[in-house]
Amino acid sequence: MSFRKSYVYNQNPTFTPPKNNKRRPYFICFAMKKASEIDVARCELNYVIQPKNVKTGIPLKRYRRLNEHRASAMRAMVLAMLYHFNISSQLVQASVEQLSDECGLSTLSKIGNKSITRASRLITQFMEPMGFVTCKKIWDRVLGNYMPKMITLTPLFFMLLNISEKQLINAKNQQLGWINKNLIIKGLKPISAIEAQRRAKDTQMRNLFKYRISKHNFYKKRKHAQRIIALDEKEARQKILRALVGKYSISELTKLGPSGLKKQVNISYYYLKKIATNTYPDN
Structure with missing residues (x-):
């Protein structure tokens, strides 16, 4: 050919x-x-x-x-x-x-x-x-x-x-x-017909803004996940651990305990791995 x-x-x-x-x-x-x-x-x-x-x-x-x-x-x-x-x-x-x-x-x-x-x-x-x-x-x-x-x-x-x-x-x-x-x-x-036209345009504009913000937030989140997952796994897990320690109160950390905190790190790590490779739903 x-x-x-x-x-x-x-x-x-x-x-x-x-x-x-x-x-x-x-x-x-x-x-x-x-x-x-x-x-x-x-x-x-x-x-x-x-x-x-x-x-x-x-x-x-x-x-x-x-x-x-x-x-x-x-x-x-x-x-x-x-x-x-x-x-x-x-x-x-x-x-x-x-x-x-x-x-x-x-x-x-x-x-x-x-x-x-x-x-x-x-x-x-x-x-x-x-x-x-x-x-x-x-x-x-x-x-x-x-x-x-x-x-x-x-x-x-x-x-x-x-x-x-x-x-x-x-x-x-x-x-x-x-x-x-x-x-x-x-x-x-x-x-009136003019009002119907205005309302239809306004609705489309609102939907477009929502879509844009949603897409922007998705890519922002994915970029953050990709930065962490690109690190050595041990370093990535430590970064996640520090973020979790900063997120929970002392009483919540005590309640979680070492095993509970380790479980949360595992969940967060695999969640970030999934986010890092995801595409936006409309694709």
Whole structure:
């Protein structure tokens, strides 16, 4: 096989829903069915729209036809974005990394580093300049860096599937009706479409912050465990022992006794060994 044919990992990516495959609204199921029946990568829009630089709005030069590797990635990505689409907020409720994983576009190097370049470039170098999606990066004041992009699907995205803006608006109105029905059942006042959109965005932001902090704390904890486990075992156990002695009161240490304290050191040591090699749950 020539290098030209084999340089792309997973030449036939497909979208695989997450394990907690949740029931999706009728409109999402309808749109996903359309996306499965239509070749979105060869849609006429891909040939007549002039892509633009996202920051400057200046038209970009491009090839008339998507190469087959990017086309196959787009077919999978459109399904993934639809599955995670929130009708009220118009946001894709998944990170680029999650979309990449579920489409089989992520790769791992020999030393275990993940790359989502293929998915990221599809979005930032094609789908966004074409106007199918818009992406927003938000600065995380807690961790001091940017959070994963928040992706919005535009009406043009749905035109790839022959779904009009009117059908999209009808779907939003139906979703709003369902939201208000549940609010009324709970004895609460109904809300407007703008308020529903704001609430959906706020919920996604809160979930994203929780996820980020959880992931940050996990890696911080794993790094600490790796530092200790990298030591000579005797030295590592002594370090754990000193930490435990500082943690317990004199009465607690007396109650534990030498054998109880030794048992706690063993438990902590093997726990740290496990943490040191763990990966974050979403991986």
